[in-house]
Structure formats: structure tokens, C-alpha cells
Amino acid sequence: MFRNRREGLALALPAAIFSTLLFLVPVAILLSEAFRSDTGFSLQGYVDFFASPLNRSVFLRTLKLGVLVAGSAAIIGYAAAFCIVNLPGKARGTVFGMVVLPLMISPVARTYAWIVILGRTGIVNDAIVGLGLSASPIRLLFTETAVFLGLLQLFLPLMIISLVSAMENIPRDVIPAARVLGASWLNVFFKVILPLTKEGLVIGGTLVFTGALTAYITPAILGGSKVLMLETLLYQKVNVSNDFVSASVIAMILIAMSFAANLVLKRIATARS
């Protein structure tokens, strides 16, 4: 049919222009803010940001929690995905649905549940005091553990979904074939399952790591100002100290880390094969 390019562009451009004006340009200006000074280009914003011990520790904590959450999600994800794939058809759909469902529910609701669980009068503390492990409730909220649990609960489904769809593409008889050839289960995992699902691991890993990095609600509710992460720090910088240069630096770090995570994971995946 006479599909000329002008017509195609006319259809695609409104969305592209909308995205450019309301998203790309403002974000680009924000990112450039840290590179600007009265004298022109400058990296002073970055130097100042990393000179602060608080900023450094928040940066490292964010990185650490991101890696921990992604790593734990991968381990649990493989176990869960393997079990799901081996379920009979109907049960498989139901369980998979139950894994996907939490994604549709407000993160505020999902995170708030942890307050009930980990709070001073929550079930965990009730149990601890009840069992006599401690005389008074211990602080579980506003700890890295709380943030870690919240983030893991929030993003684990993404890992499971990625791994399930990767495992569904493993040819049917490959695993029995490997077993017949004498491979132990450990061998089967590292020599067969892992190489065949690394695409899914890369996607899931990037989603979970990036998600953990850029989550706001969870560190805000479960970490508060005691356990700051980059997102909550950014909010503070803007709302408390009006420090837009630091905000710009954090924005750049978050974006760079997301891209880096994807690149590193891809590199690892290709190096293995």
C-alpha cells in the first residue's frame, strides 16, 4: 500500500514529541545541572557529593541492597521458577497468577504490611518477647533488614516471571537427558539450566536491581531517615535543603547504575557461554 514515510512519521511523532518535551528535555536539563557552574563545565557537584561521608554511605548502601536483593531474588527465583515449571498445567497457571498478582497491588499497601509485621507490637516482636528471647521489643523497623525484606517482597515476582518464561523455553527432554548422561543435580543446574536461562536471569536481574535502586516507598516507609537510600536522599536534598546540584548528581548515579547493571549482567551472561 502507499505507505509513505511522511504519513508514518505523522502517526509516530505526537507520542515521540510528547515524550521528548515532557520527559527527555526536562530530565536532560536536570542531569546537566551538576555539570554546570558559573565558569562553564564543571565536575565540582560530583566532587562535593562524594566528599560527604553521609552521601558515600548512602550510595554504598543502595548499591549493597540492590545487589543483595537481586542476588536473593535470583536464588529464590530459580527454586520457585523450577517448581512452577514442573507443576501440572492447571496448578501452574494458578500459582503463576498468585506470583503475578502482587505486582498489581499498590506498593504502599505492600510495604505497609511490613510495619504490621516488624513494628514494636508486630507479630515478630510479639513472638520474640513471648518466647522470652528478649525482655522488650527490639527495633526491626527502620533497619536495613526491613528495607531488604520490603524490596525483596516487592520485586521477587519480576525475577520469577522472567525465569519461568526462560525455563519454559528449555527443550523438554534436555534435563532428563543430562541426568541419564550422569550429571548430578548441581551439574544439571550449572551446565544446563543456568546457560539456557541466562537471558531470563539478565532481564530479571536488571528489573529487580533497577527496581530496588529506584524504589521510593519502601525505603521511605521501612527505612525512614535512619536508613536512607539514594531515592530518599534525593527527596531530602530537594525538599529539605533545596540542593538541586546533589539531586542532579543522584539522578545521574541512578540512571548510570541501571544501565551499568544491565551491561554487567549481559557481559556475565555472554562470558559464560
Add this chain to the structure above:
Amino acid sequence: MSDTFVQLTDLTLTYGKNIAVPALNLSIREGELIALLGPSGCGKTTTMRAIAGLLAPASGSIHIDGRDVTRLAANKRGIGLVFQSYALFPHLNAFENVAFGLRLQKLPEAEIKSRTEQGMATVGLSGFEGRKPAEMSGGQQQRLALARSLVMRPKVLLLDEPLSNLDARLRLEMRTELQRVQKETGVTMVFVTHDQAEALALADRIVLMQQGKIEQLGTPAQLYAQPETAFAAEFMGFENIFKVAGDSVQNDHGSLPLGYRPDSAILAWRPDGVRVGQGPHQGRVTACSFAGGHREYVIDSALGPVKANADIALPEAQIGDSLSFDLPQATARPLRA
């Protein structure tokens, strides 16, 4: 030609900077069944899309029924096209697929109903009205696509590789079906194919194309018996094609004396036309297979492999045997260079 119905004049078709078809001229008569035959990439489908109006020509003109339609939009040309993939509408049932074009014409409901039912009867799909395309077999989908185009009473019906998606048995069935429908409706049909047997069996005339140009145009009998070029000959099953030099034939492997002096640049023989078991030439059998009424040999000779069919009555030669053969003048087809 006074009875020209479709006329392509200097039709040039391009994809971006690539010229797919340079200056094509072709006349099609009313009620004719024309095959555009050629290997993939020869421009046959491109030409068909241009006739349908799905591709704007870079230059040249298309006339249908005396009217210049070169710049006419595809939906105003009154041309039917049966797509290779059938392109049925998956969300509509068979009846609504066939009625689709009639509804657009805002015909009275009664007429839509009767014409749709008649169209479905023509292709033998009565009773399948409520089925969705996905619930029909490949052959039924093909018929449905045919009915959908036919009910529009198109001036020209184009078919893109109409039999290529069917299995061997259905293919034969659809061949006769297409011929019957064409006789019944009298519609001018142009179909595109890469299968010479299909073209020979179906078409009134065959347009053999190569690299966007018409290599040869003629009736199936003409193309089969009198190919004019090496390309046409090869397409029509002349498997032994050699250049002529004086009174011998030659190729990269070597040459053989013929014992007569041909007056054409190239000679070609079908395997049937090569005489086996007697003759001046010797070769070694490198392959032999039984094919019912005859045996098919590949003979390694001074010209390299020569393909020859031998009558089943002749004694069988084994692989490795020496076999004599002849390239007779009587069965040689002279070709232009």
C-alpha cells in the same frame, strides 16, 4: 489488439532505489487466465501488486477495461486479490468475511445475504458460514479467500501463489477448482507462481519473467515445446543446455562433436531427448534411478554430467558402467543467446 482488457505500458516499479521491474509491457485479454511465472525476486509479485494498486508505479501506466487506473486508489479499482496467506479477517466468521466488501457498498441486506451465500456455494463452502477462519482447514481458508474476492465481481482477479500453502493432494484439487470457477464466472485471472507445472496446467498464457523483464510470453504448449532462451528452456525442463561452436557443443568441462552443424548459438535437450544405449558418445553412469516408465541416468561425459532418460525396456546400466549416448538433432531445441 482490440480486445485488450488489461494493458501495462512501460510500467516501471521500484523499491526505494532498487528497480524491481523496468519498463514492462503486457496486454491481457478479457476472460483470460494468465500466469506470471518466474523464480522468486523476478518481479512477478511486484507487478501483481502494482496492478492491484498496492504499489505506486515510478512511471508508466496501467489501463483496465479502457480506463487509466495508474493513479486510482486500490479500493476504487474493482480488482480482487487472493493473498498467499489468504489474509482472512480472524475476528469475523466465514459469512462476514465474504460479506465484508458488500457491506462496505451498503447494499440491501437481502442482496448481501444472497450474494454471500451464492459466493460460498460457488467455492463449495455452503454450511460453513458460522465458522471462524481459524476453525477451517488450509484448503477451506483458500476457498473462503477466493469467495471473498469473487462476490465483489472484480474486473480482474489476482492470485498470489494460490496453491503454495496447500499439500500435494489439495493442490491438484484446487487447480481444477480454480479452472472451474474461472470458466463459470468468466473473470479475468492473473496468478503468480514459481511452479512451472502449475502454470502449464492452469494458464491460457504464461508470462515467464526474469529480473523484472518478460523472458517469454506464450501458451503453455509454446513455452513447453519452444522455449526461446536458455533461461526459459531450463525452467521448462531442458536439463542439458550447451553452447554451440561450429559442429560441436561445449561447456566448461569440454566439448563433443555433433556430426551436424546447427544454425543456433545454443542447443538444449530434455532428458527424454537424449538417446541412450547407442550413439557416438561414451560416458560413465554416476547415478541411476527408477522412475516408473523409464530410468533416469546421470552420465559423466566430456561435457560433464548429462541427464538422460532411458526406456524401461532397455537393459539396466549400473553405476560405474560405461554407457553410449547421442544428442540427436531431431530432439534438439535451438535457443538464442
Add this chain to the structure above:
Amino acid sequence: MRHFANWGILGLTLIFLIGPFVIIILAGASAGPNLAFPPEGLSLKWYAKVFTIESFRASFVLSMALAVFGTITALVLGIPAAYALNRYDLPGAETIRTIVAAPIIVPGIIVGLALLRYVVVPMNVTVTVALFMAHTALVLPYAVRVVSSSMHNLRADMEEAAVLLGCSRMQAFTKVVLPNIRGGVLAAFILGFVTSFNQVPVSLFLSGPGVRTLPIDMLAYMEITFDPSIAALSALLAFMSLAIVFVAERLLGFSRYV
């Protein structure tokens, strides 16, 4: 034995993923004044109270409106874009794809801050309009992606067939393309709606006094009050999402689009 281990692993995973919702539903049903689990007696009074809090009602309406109109706008922009990216050999198609997908890659808080500082403030845009623009930009990538993938499976020659049967280009789109991507469009709408409704980081900086989305309002309420009403509201929102997803799954097998 293997069977047993399978279900053990799955059971623990599901408890970890779903358990918190059970807890929150029960915590919201407490009869006592404080957030606690197990609840101090059962009652529905906190569930009832949620509906009487004026600011929740206002922010719920705002969130609903943003989710519905933002998603519709994203679809109006996104469907033609998805169509063009699928059907036309566009110069710079990859660039356009990247630009449109970009809001998904960049953290929401940054999008919100950038919009606030360089669009909303300089152009003096009202808070509601700013939120609307942000939510549309946020949903656009989902709209394009989901509609694209359902259009991808639709052969282009179907439209050509429609045109040869007499359709105009526009009719070919509405009569042939649209009915066949209906499932994808609905899925995109639901995904967009849920994403927008639950969105916090983008709205964080854009919410103004008196104009807050529901999740932001909940965060603010949480800081002041420590009663079970947030638990009750969270449970209600979870039920709402579940209902939407359940209906969608029944209607069109939603999960294959996610």
C-alpha cells in the same frame, strides 16, 4: 519426595509474597484503636472509617481521574505510534522507539522533579495538569509496548485485503486492525491504569497542597496517625486491583499481555 520439596519451596515463596496481604486485611479489621497483629478483636469500623475521611475521598477521585484520563491519552498517542512503528519503514524508528520507551527506564522521582523544575514552575502549570502530564508520560511506554506486541502478530496483508474490498485506509484500520488488537488495547489500558493509580515517585514532587494522589495522601496520613485505617485502605485497594485483574483475566486472558 521431590513433589513434597516442590510444594514446600512454593509454599514458602507464596507465603512471603501473599502473606503480608492477609496480615494487612486482618490488621485493618481490628476492633482496637492501634495497628496490631493479631488484631484486638474483629470489626469493620476501620474499613468504614476510610470512607469518611474527606482527604481520602478527594485523593481517590483524583487518582482515578489521572489513571483513567492519563491512560486514555497515552493510548490515543500510543496506538498510532505503535501502528506506525509496526507498519512503516520509518527513518529513525529505533530512536523513536527509545524516546517513547524512555520514561520506563528513568526513575520516576527524577521524572517528577525534572517536570516540576523545568516545565511546571516556569510555565506556571497547575498541579492537576502537571500530574496529568506526568502520568500520561509514565503510561505511554506501556501503551506502545503492549499495543505493539498485539499488532505485531497481525499480518499487514489483512489491511491490504480490506482496502481491495473497498475500505479506505481509515476504515481498514477501524474495521480490521482495531477489532483484532482489542485485547491488547484493553490489556494496555488495565496495565496503564494500575501503574498510574499505584504510582508514587513521579507524583511525589508534583503533588501540591490539597491536590494529592491517593498513595501520596496515604504516605502523609501514615506519618501522622498510627491507626488501622491505612491497613484497611490498603486492603481495599488490594481488593480493587484483584477485582480488576480477575475480570480482565476472565475477559481476555490478561496475563499473556503482561
